[in-house]
Amino acid sequence: MFKTARFRLTTLLCGLVLTSACSAAGADTSAKPPFTDGNEYVTLPAPYQRDSSSGKIEVVEVFSYACIHCAEFSPYADQLRKDLPPGVEFKLVPAPFNDSWVPFARAYYAAKKLGVLEKTHDVLFQKKFLDQYPINSPDEIANFYAGEGVNKDDFMKAFNSPETDAQIKKDLALIQSWGVDGTPTIVVDGKYRSNNIKDFPQLVALTKWLVQQELSAKGK
Template sequence: MFKTARFRLATMLCGLLLTTACSAAAPGDTAAPFTDGNQYVTLSAPYQRASSSGKVEVVEVFSYACIHCAEFSTYADELRKSLPKDVEFKLVPAPFNDSWVPFARAYYAAKKLGVLDRTHDLLFDKKFKEQYPINSMDEIADFYASQGVNRGQFMVIANSPEVDAQIKKDLALIQAWGVDGTPTIVVDGKYRSANIKSFGELVDLTKWLVQKELNTKQ
């Protein structure tokens, strides 16, 4: 069974056992390949989105502190590239506990400085594949400095009131979605991934939910 990294308050319980990916049928097939209440859940209205763009929204709730998110990152990259042009892919960093908040700060600082695209997967690789000690805010800042980012500027943005407010907003949104583990996918603030057996199945589920939502907007 595939398990996300799950949290209750400040307690981190991580576990993952990947089995063979289940192949999803096309959205138009007679029998739905995924079941509400099993692989995904339909959230209660009013649906809360991460943005107001009007496009169908795919959100990955993640953390740089989560090894499962690191393992999913390649799948997430391919998923983002495969989505229709009228669908947007977003990342929301999960500030589930004190040890994860610095990584959420890092995400927004990197985004503000325009280095997110080139450092996103690299941070995962350095932390988990190369096992660099990247945990504290100082260690995270050192990583970005090694990538040519001004360390002082990075720290100012990461610890700014604006980032404080965004992290607070993210936590409220994640709680409203009922997300308690990473990686989790939320489609249009309406559907949340649940009991998933593999990363491949999570990608297939996301594509199916996206098409389901697009169909309702036609």
């Protein structure tokens, strides 16, 4: 059973998403898509305004360091990033859905600005959820990064910068436009959003399948 963190902008509701796996009829040998629009994924109605001019297909994981299910998905996401074909790029968007999650979104952009994101991304999940370190408040988050060799004053400056404020506001608008209400959620090229997923391997398989649909549509 696939767990997600769910919320409605100001209220965080962690719970279970109960879904049923698609099963093919035993006597039906016709080729059917392995995933169904409206079930495992949804096609988004509004076009996505790309930030990137690379021309690559974008796979975006909407996540939070406050979400234990994102921590559980992290090894799958790391492998997915490695498995994506040329012409596809993997991105992260931190979900700033409520007051308790905003500091973690700020931490993501501070780490990115200071060039320590790759080094600290999985470690933060491990410290918070596996080792059960108290990492919740801005000061506790800053202490975590200091323990990873980051200057605390530099971190807090980036954490509280106007650039970080603007990016979080932009992220919230984007995530709302996608209709994301749980983490981890995958959005492929701003066109398709994961929906009713039973487990992490299915989410990975769905992502790869949607990527192939986009590559085929673009003649790549």
